[in-house]
Amino acid sequence: MSAAPVIEPQRSLPVFGEWDVVVVGGGPAGIAASVSAARHGARTLLVERYGFLGGMGTTGGVTNFAGLYGKRDGEMTQLVHGVADDLLARIDALGGLNKPQDGMQGRIRVRSYDTSVYKCAADQLLLDAGVHLLFHALAAAVVMDGERIAALVVETKSGRQAIRANAFVDASGDADVAAFAGVPFAVGDGHGSGLFPSTMFRIGHVDAGRALAAVGEFKAINDFMAKARERDPGAYRFPREGAILRPQIDPREWRANVTQIRNARGDAMNGVDAQELSDGEVEGRRQIAEYFRFLKAEVPGFEQSAIVEIAPQVGIRETRRIEGLYALTGEDILSSARFQDSIGINAWPMELHAAGRIEWGFPRDERRTYNHLPWRMIVPRGVDNLLVAGRCASMTHEGQSAARASGGCFVMGQAAGTAAASLGGGRFAAVDVPALQRRLVADGVDIDA
Secondary structure: OOOOOOOOOOOOOOEEEEEEEEEEOOOHHHHHHHHHHHHOOOOEEEEOOOOOOOHHHOOOOOOEEEOOEEEEOOEEEEOOOOHHHHHHHHHHHOOOEOOOEEEOOOOEEEEEEOHHHHHHHHHHHHHHHOOEEEOOOEEEEEEEEOOEEEEEEEEEOOEEEEEEEEEEEEOOOOOHHHHHOOOOEEEOOOOOOOOOOEOOEEEEOOOHHHHHHHHOOOOHHHHHHHHHHHHOOOOOOOOOOOOEEEEOOOOOOEEEEOOOOEOOOOOEOOOOOHHHHHHHHHHHHHHHHHHHHHHHHHOOOOOOOEEEEEOOOOEOOOOEEEOEOOOEOHHHHHOOOOOOOEEEEEOOOEEEEEOOEEEEEOOOOOOEOOEEEEHHHHOEOOOOOEEEOOOOOOEOHHHHHHHOOHHHHHHHHHHHHHHHOOOOOOOHHHOOHHHHHHHHHHOOOOOOO
16 A cells, blocks of 8 residues: 655755756766857756766776767768767876777677766866766756746755756656656657666776677677586576676776676666665676676686676666657668767767667668758757757657667767857747757768768
């Protein structure tokens, strides 16, 4: 039996400040949005729930940028540019960026990084752009004025406060601001599940030479898993096929993407359900301990290794997806779709984390393995001064499995921040898209026009 609700007394909130643009969420979408808005002259505030930037790349321990590279005219090349270039250059200057790493028979390419260096580089990038940072602040509500957000309410160590702005960008990953504002949304695949989350971890003190010889190939770790199962089916419980174990810039340290978090029903853990999220954190660490036992016992080079970091939180791939003016689809990914209102490029294939496995869906044209991202997918229905960028933008379950990667998030965020800087009293649904595209191109973005 559920308890009776508690009625919270009405109260007056102090105003933290007034801004031209407020961005919620400090992942790739939020970084690109806030930097772009500030560079275009907007007084910009970025609100982040943790004490550092990077989104799932740091809090979720992803440790690599995916979706920056794709094939154009059959040649693998970097296709996502703009703010992303600035960030990568800063990470590289601090010694934290790996050389590009290919996988899936050369069909994908990622850039791995040191998470601590990423945090430092992102701080420097935003401060140099003139962005004001508010860390340890959790979006809690919005105050509406008709179809516009008048203020964002945040919970902080200084108490509950309000933040006024002319324009807002929801880069929270979970569409928190959009949900508060009444924007329609879907969660997961619409059937009670979604893309399964993973808890990431890093392994240190690895014998680099032996490990690289044994599992240096993208899929080699799965061969060791298969051999262990064949020898003794009950020795280990692997949460999924398609494990990923790859070296960092220093090959004595490796990153592991091997877990899969289910709820009590066996579906994907719901990242916007407080209890499931709590249970999932515990389950992720349990799976890590079990998998690490396998690594030490079965994989050359890992005998004397140690876990050096478990990500601060479970890595979420999919929660809320808003209803926008257009929803990017799986067919858009497979057909390498072009859009007249392109704001940039998604170069990551469909990567559906299903129960016990990963299902990949690559573009049919092997010489053009990317698609445009349309402006309309970041414009929500029903709220005039809000944009939604990142994994919670307007996409189907299948489309989101590709464009949720960091490359696409950089693209959506840069377009959102650039547009937000000059909104004035207008509506995002009425933005002059050709003028926005010209500004993006001038800032180095490849919209593949």
